[in-house]
Amino acid sequence: MSTVLHPFELRDHATALALWQRTEGMGLGTWDEAEPIGCFLERNPGLSVVAEAHGRLVGAALCGHDGRRGFLYHAAVDRDFRGQGLGRLLVEFCLDRLRERGLTRCHLVTYQDNAEGRAFWRHLGFRERGELLICSHDLTA
Ligand SMILES: CC(C)(COP(=O)(O)OP(=O)(O)OC[C@H]1O[C@@H](n2cnc3c(N)ncnc32)[C@H](O)[C@@H]1OP(=O)(O)O)[C@@H](O)C(=O)NCCC(=O)NCCS
Numbered sequence: 846m847s848t849v850l851h852p853f854e855l856r857d858h859a860t861a862l863a864l865w866q867r868t869e870g871m872g873l874g875t876w877d878e879a880e881p882i883g884c885f886l887e888r889n890p891g892l893s894v895v896a897e898a899h900g901r902l903v904g905a906a907l908c909g910h911d912g913r914r915g916f917l918y919h920a921a922v923d924r925d926f927r928g929q930g931l932g933r934l935l936v937e938f939c940l941d942r943l944r945e946r947g948l949t950r951c952h953l954v955t956y957q958d959n960a961e962g963r964a965f966w967r968h969l970g971f972r973e974r975g976e977l978l979i980c981s982h983d984l985t986a
Pocket residue numbers: 868869870871919920921922923926927928929930931932933934954955959960961962963964965968969
């Protein structure tokens with residue numbers, strides 16, 4: 846199979862969003878629309894990635910950092926293309942870009958009940974941080 850990785854560009858947004866929407870375990874919202882994703886990509890150039898097979902987008906992951914920690918979001922591979930190493934390639938692409946920028950740790954958030962996703966992350970060396978709890982405050986109200 847001829848699969849290529851390239852940095853996620855705004856032109857990839859519509860097909861990446863369609864992939865995320867048909868992928869189990871994704872938490873999507875208004876922040877995944879084109880404009881906020883464009884802002885995210887501008888703030889984090891070259892860190893996010895897509896995989897293409899025969900010219901079609903079959904995998905994507907968003908990655909950024911705040912100068913202190915890296916963050917991974919929405920890593921997904923199209924069902925027909927799973928189990929061929931693409932998920933690992935996407936994640937390693939992102940981690941390599943973070944390392945190049947001097948980051949020493951990358952976080953991600955996943956749903957507690959996403960057993961397969963959690964097993965994937967553990968397999969790739971991510972430690973679950975049972976001692977930590979994510980807290981959020983909505984700034985729109
Ligand atoms: C998780 C996901 C991205 C993996 O993509 P993939 O292309 O099938 O993964 P790969 O083929 O690159 O697998 C990489 C390694 O992880 C292992 N792996 C893959 N899925 C796994 C799982 N569910 N549990 C344990 N290990 C897993 C593979 O055996 C492989 O091991 P190796 O490189 O040591 O041989 C894909 O299954 C997916 O899109 N799932 C739905 C979305 C999701 O849950 N995303 C993560 C949480 S946000």
